[in-house]
Amino acid sequence: MDSAMMWEWVGYLASVVVAISLMMSDIKKLRWLNLFGAMLFVAYGIAIQAYPVAAVNFFIVLIDIYYLVVIYREQAASASD
Template identity: 60%
Template sequence: MFSVNPIEWIGYLASILIVISLTMSNIKKLRIINSLGCLAFVIYGVAVKAYPVAISNFAIVIINLYYLYKLKNSNN
């Protein structure tokens, strides 16, 4: 029988969100969805003790937040 560990579902969700983010033509939506995927990868990476995955995805979240902040301030 096919059985998936609950933490693996977080990894699958993260992958799906990253792929979906890359289909976005709107940069704001891309960065938001990508950040959600990266946050899921941070959780997954910590849970499976894959710290390089967690650290790199945490860095991407910070980068996305920085550019979202810049986008918000440039529209005002």
């Protein structure tokens, strides 16, 4: 399998992971799966030199990380009460 074909499959996998993440009712699972899918899209975008794809998905990675930190902090605060 050549490199271009491999990256094409990474793009397909990223699409599937993001689609599955949007079907999650648990927000934590949604954020984790979406984070993974967005990271795959960042790698895909860089590999095929589609820098807008990489940039938007890098921003999504940051958003997912932010909200995961918020979720885990809230859980820690409510557990200590």
